[in-house]
Amino acid sequence: MRKVVSSGQPTIKEIAKRLNISVSTVSRALHDHHSIGLRTKARVKALAEELNYERNQTAVYFQQGKTFTIGILLPELSEAFFSSAISGIEDTAYSNNYTVLLGQSHDDEAREKQIIQSMKQHRVDGCIVSIGKNTRNYDHFEMLRQARIPVVFFDRVPDLHDIHAVSCNLESGTIQAVDFLLKKGHRVIGMINGPEQLVASKERATGYIKALRKHRLKYDPELIVNADLTAAGTDTAMEYLLSLKRKVTAVVTFNDYVAMDAVQYALKRKLEINKDITFVSYANTPVSGYTAFPPAASVEQFPYEQGQAATNMLLSLLNGEHALNDYTNTIMESRLVIHDR
Amino acid sequence: MRKVVSSGQPTIKEIAKRLNISVSTVSRALHDHHSIGLRTKARVKALAEELNYERNQTAVYFQQGKTFTIGILLPELSEAFFSSAISGIEDTAYSNNYTVLLGQSHDDEAREKQIIQSMKQHRVDGCIVSIGKNTRNYDHFEMLRQARIPVVFFDRVPDLHDIHAVSCNLESGTIQAVDFLLKKGHRVIGMINGPEQLVASKERATGYIKALRKHRLKYDPELIVNADLTAAGTDTAMEYLLSLKRKVTAVVTFNDYVAMDAVQYALKRKLEINKDITFVSYANTPVSGYTAFPPAASVEQFPYEQGQAATNMLLSLLNGEHALNDYTNTIMESRLVIHDR
DNA sequence: GGGCTTTACGCAAACGCTTGCGCGGATAAC
DNA sequence: GTTATCCGCGCAAGCGTTTGCGTAAAGCCC
Helix, strand or coil, X not given: CCCCCCXXXXXXXXHHHHHCCCHHHHHHHHCCCCCCCHHHHHHHHHHHHHHCCCCCHHHHHHHHCCCCEEEEEECCCCCHHHHHHHHHHHHHHHHCCCEEEEEECCCCHHHHHHHHHHHHHCCCCEEEECCCCCCCCCHHHHHHXXXXXXXXXXXXXXXXXXXXXXXXXXXXXXXXXXXXXXXXXXXXXXXXXXXXXXXXXXHHHHHHHHHHHHCCCCCCHHHXXXXXXXXXXXXXXXXXXXXXXXXXXXXXXXXXXXHHHHHHHHHHCCCCXXXXXXXEEEECCHHHHHECCCXXXXXXXXXXXXXXXXXXHHHHHHCCCCCCCXXXXXXXXXXXXXXXX | CCCCCCCCCCCHHHHHHHHCXXXXXXXXXXXXXXXXXHHHHHHHHHHHHHHCCCCCHHHHHHHHCCCCEEEEEECCCCCHHHHHHHHHHXXXXXXXXXXXXXXXXXXXXXXXXXXXXXXXXXXXXXXXECCCCCCCCCHHHHHHHHCCCCEEEECCCCCCXXXXXXXXXXXXXXXXXXXXXXXCCCCCEEEEECCCCCHHHHHHHHHHXXXXXXXXCCCCHHHEEECCCCHHHHHHHHHHHHHCCCXXXXXXXXXHHHHHXXXXXHHHCCCCECCCEEXXXXXXXXXXXCECCCCCEEEECCHHHHHHHHHHHHHHHHCCCCCCCCCCEEEEXXXXXXXXX
C-alpha cells in the first residue's frame, strides 16, 4: 500500500491495540464519556500520555465538518487600522478556541474572490471581511451565503442590507469633527472623501452635511471631493480644493494617511499648517501623537474593539445564538480626539 | 445513522452515481489523470460545474496528511514591524498556494506554548515564529521538531544553533549607526538595548563595541543598558544614562517605540532633541517620516522582505529542497537611513 | 432465581477523497 | 493468429475519528 507521510504520530488505534480494547473505547475514554469505566479511562489516559498521543485535528475536522477556524480577509495587513483589528480578532478568537486564517486582498477584487474561494475550500466556519475599495461585485459573498458560511463585515462594509456588519458610526464622529472646526471659526471646510461606493464615504458626507445644517449653514457640494486614497489622488483633491473661489481654511480627510499626504501637499504649496489651513482626520493609525503636523483633531474608530465586536458577532452566529438571517448592523461609537488646543 | 452537518455540498460520490461511473474515475477525471478518457473527463467536469462541486479540502488534508497551511506566531500583530512582516509572509504564501494561520503571543510564554500546541494540532505544515521577549524555555519548539514540523524563526530568534532562521544583520547596521554618531562628533554614546537573551540585543551590543573599536575608542560598559522595551523601562534607562558622570549626548535605542518614549522622557527633562541629545534608532515603524522628533537616523530592517525570506525558506524546507537538519541562518542586510541632515 | 435495569465495552459505519492494483478490451507488433 | 502493449475504468483499502446501537456481565428488586 501507499506509504503516507506517517509522521509516526500515535493514533487511538495504536492505543487500542496495546491495551487490547477497541478504538471506540479509547475515543470515549479520552473524552471522559460516562459509559467508560474509571479503570479503563485511567489506563487509556496513562498510555496516551506516555505515547505522547495527540488527537489528529484534521481527522476530527473532516469527520465533524467543522474546523473551529475563522477566515479574515482584509485589504492590507500592514495598515495600522487593520493590524489592530486583527489583533482584536485573534484575541477573542483565541479565547474562544478558534483559530484564525488570514488573507489580504490588496484591494484587488480578483484576489479577494480567490481568497474567499480558498477559505471556503478550507472549510472555515465563518469569515470576517473588510472589502476592498474597488470591489463592486459581491458574488463571492453570495457563494458563502449559499454554503451557509456566515460572514461578518466590518469597517469597509458593502452597501447592502442583508448582511451582518460591525462598523463605526462615522456620521456622529464627522459631526463632532465639523462642529469642532466651525467652533474654531472655519466657514469653508473641504472634505477629501473616499470612493463613493463605500458606506464609510457616505456616512462621512452625511455627517458633514448634517453638521452644517445644525449650524444653519448652507452646504456647498463643491467642497466634498471623492478621492482614491492614494497619494496622487490626494494631491489632485487638494489641488482642486485650493483652486476653488471660496478659500478653504480647513479640510476633513478620509484618514490619517490621506491627512499626511494632504499636509505634505499643503507644505509644498507653502501653506502653514494650523494657520492657513487646518486638518481634521480619522484615526486609522497610532502615529497622530508623534507626527510633526498632526491633524488638529481626529475621529477615533477603535479598530481593536471593532475586531472584537465582529468576532463576537460571528461566534454567536456560529453558536446558533443568533439566527443567520437575522441581519444586524452593530454600530460602534466614534469619538473626536482633539490634538491641539 | 447520525446526521452530519451536511451542508448539502455535492461530493464526488454523487457525481459518480449520476454518471454511473466509479468515484475513483471521478476523482481522477477532476485531476486530469492521463488514464481517463477525454469523453469521460468532459462529462465529469461538466457535471461538476453544473452541481457547483467543490472539493472538500478537509477530507484531502486529512487523507494526505498535509494541510498547505503555515502557522505564524508573533508577539504582537498590531506592531508595525510585525504587521509588515505578516504582509510579506501572506503574500508569498498566497502565491505558493499556502494559507496562513495566525497567532499572537503577547510576549506571554504560556500563550506562546498553547498556540504552538494548537498549530500542531491543526497539523500546519510548518511554522514561522518570532519568539516572545520573555521566552526562556524552548520545549514547545522541540516538540515541533520531533513532530517533524519545520520552523523558521525570524527577527526575534532564540539563541540556539540548530535552528532555521532569518534575521537582520543588526551588527552592521549598528556599526553604521554608531559611525554616523561618531562622525557627528558624539563621543559619549549611550545604548538602550533590549532583553539580554535576545540575539538582537547581543548583535546591537557587538556592533556598538566594534564601531568604537574601529575608531580606536575605548568601550565603556556603563553606557549600554538593557531595558524591557516598556515605556517605564525606557524611562528608567534614560534616567540612568542621564545620571552618569560622563555626559551622554547621543543614544542608540532598541527600536522606534523606545526612541519615542526616550524622546518624551528627554523632553520632560527639558533637553533639546538633536542638540542636547541625539537619538538613533532601528526602524520598526513607518512613522519616522512623520514624527515630530524623529530619530536623527535609523537602521531599516525591511520587515516585509524578512517575512518573504522566512516564508521562502520554509517553503523550500517543505518541498524538500532544503534538508530539515541543514540549519541555515539567513542574514539580511540592514541599512542606516538618515533623517536629518 | 427470574426478570429488570445499569454498567462497560465492542462492532461497524460513516465522513470525502486518493491511489495501488487488477482487468477486460482494443490496438499494435511480429 | 498469437502475443505484447496500452488505454480506460472499477474495486477496495485506507487516512483517524466519532457515535448509534448491540450486547455481555453485573447489580438490583422481589
